[in-house]
Amino acid sequence: MKIAFYGSSLLSSYWNGAATYYRGLLRDLAGRGYDITFYEPDAFDRQKHRDIEPPEWARVVVYDANDTALRDVIARAADADVVVKASGVGVYDEELLEGVMRAARPDAIRIFWDVDAPATLAEIGMSPDHVLRRVLPQLDFVLTYGGGQPVIDAYTGFGARRCVPVYNALDSSTHHPVPREKRFASDLSFLGNRLPDREARVETFFLDAATRLPGRDFLIGGNGWESKAMPPNVRHLGHVYTRDHNAFNCSPLAVLNIARDSMASTGFSPATRVFEACGAGACLITDAWVGLEMFLKEGEEVLVARDGQDVADQLAALTPMRARAIGEAGRQRILAGHTYSIRGAEVDSLLRRQKAILRDGVAA
Template structure:
């Protein structure tokens, strides 16, 4: 990573609370690595009640966190932080994201970036004229569009929406937090994820149907916001919320883990989720639905298993011996350590910053 210390200001959904969102763990990993490399990061987070009552990282030692109440306070109190930074990043789903982003682009003297942790969802919202945190007019104002989705979406962002520079910045994992450990295997297959309408049908198809077809099997689902109307099979446990500190043990206590992808991300392709990287870093073999570009992350059949039905899921659970099961998990772990850690993402971020700076200087 570049040796010159940089000042980086991030306005993100949350870094203090992982409750019901995947943003906090993503920001924590990257910011830790930026700090380790000598860069100074300030994280500005809107103080909202649902995160205030569920904070699991109040005072991180790797960045300065500022909680602000509203847009007026942000503009009046923290203008200097935005103006003086070498880079200012605004994340997706930041409250009042359009006026926040417009203000940042107007005031910042360094590189400005939009970090879209929800790219396919964002693009679907734009097509519906839903400008909750980003608008078509704002995209060209950012110097850099950092996207959780790669592949053809990057070309779309540049050619259709006018981004000067769209680059993939996938989610990642911290190897110090996610690794294999000896714990009791309590479940044959587990799934970790917040409830969503579009993920529920594949969850029922890939996990519920498998559970119904194997009464001796043990299954677990962890995540909040599942409706009371869901009928859980008798051999499927539900854990209402699992804080990040317990994720590693959760993965390691499974023979296999299940990955399910949001519908918008399947349509876009090239959108690996953080759960993929976390489970793989633990050496737990993954059974996943398929989307375009998955083979650019893992080798299908060797590093990850693909299922489209409960029957296919059951075949993996019952027919693969322990030696091959563990080998699949280890091959995926090695791939993650080689390409998809938070340190890799932090370096990519700094590389993009200098790429954009070079472009701006040559205009």
Template structure:
């Protein structure tokens, strides 16, 4: 089954300040390797235009558009004739675009939510700009970065005919062991988030203060200039995806932190978790429901509830154990969490819609439940 796929996503051209680009790149590359044809459509916005690290790709056609009117004029026939049309979360004017897609496309339509817990929160208080309760059941399928109980909520409350987890993944062509000197004991990569900052303070900044003999690092844009970093914590504003493997392999341990919405929902792994593991770097993570579905605690990942846990790990773990954790994490990532795994899952979900079309609930019935 070779598919003609059209994707509308927040960004594939810029990894600046978002986790969407690396996910779309890995997934489209893996799908293309399996013979599918992908066109990615992205709204041309200034903040990504000024920070593009991918302008073209051999694995998909990238098209930029400046308005919904231009989309319907230039790409209407493409959307109508595609085997699969995907709309991602946080796409500008997503509600209007989703209405047009589900009215125009004749193939399988998918809403791909890379921000599921945030989306559910926005749907609850009617602040979502890119999806609406009445639009969800019009898509044949809802693919979610969050699994677990949230999938039943998407079907039972919002009326999606099908809801499946399609987690982020590591691109093993990029994320792999690299021979570089170890520079830092512990490092974190991620855009600044106010609700995640207390965790960073607890699980990296405070341990750095208590372990002045070790070096630490934080990478990511939008951190306030007023932050008071300890002398042994280096801050790097941005690293392009191509530099991530060298960064991870420069660490003794990588830190994984989860935003509050994601942690509360559980079953919401960060792409950084899989990337670091695929590079053969042991991960220390905060604790959230479902994490043991992805890596086995103590064997493939280390969990930390507070600063004391991190200090204990960094001070008391032997090099032999550290290397064993790294090897086990990489084995698990390569077995279960690659972009190839996700491409196979995507194919399976699409095939199910084609083979067994689901009955879509009337929109009025969905509105009555929301």
């Protein structure tokens, strides 16, 4: 089957945390025989900060962010057996959604793939005339990269025929243990862009912990933090390219995960960083969120904190030996149950069943 996938970027993780998710899932689906074309706009300087060049397992069409190019890529949806519009493309989101679903063939599978479901649901909940609410009943699936039953219930309540979470996972060929590097050495590291719905939680869990432990070294990576006031024991790196994520995760004593506001409140929404860090064998400390036990066991495979004091206490008590044990236990748990091979098999099964339903329905 041919998949036309309209997303933010496959080639760049610059201001684009979904890149790892896209790459892991689509590479696995390509290995299962899918013919994939990924459409991404030339926007937000992402093409200047590519992590990868176009891969052999997908065609990538980079289009200009203008009306003419938009019309061209929308028309190409008619060539696909599966048409996917992802959330958060960043430009022409509403036009793309309405356009590609209208251009899709009658026998094509139509999917909205939400990589930030809690935020999307909050947005459409406040806007009865939102394009997504109009389009939802026409779609075969809403797929999300997290959210559990609360997100399923919310989407079906808005008219979706079927909502299926396809959680983040690990691509072990990309994220794995590597030797430590001095430039990433610290006691606690955090990687994430500065976003309005994350900043307060970074202050609570990361910067407060650094203030409480002035003798320990803290490292923060990601875009937007250069203008943020921070304690003197915090070092800021700026954007960290995907090629450096393994070293970033392997070099500190521990790595911190901080969920965005909506994902923390909804639960069941582990970020890509969780799987990247665990895949590298990092000792992960995460903020608390409902559903964590689906992925990692507290105290054995991950450490959990409710606030900055908890983070400071966990870090102060952590020895290198215990950090290594937790990191390896977490890595084995993720390898056993949360890889993109497993997620790809789930999506493959959904698509093949739906294709059979559509084919039989058309024949009837």
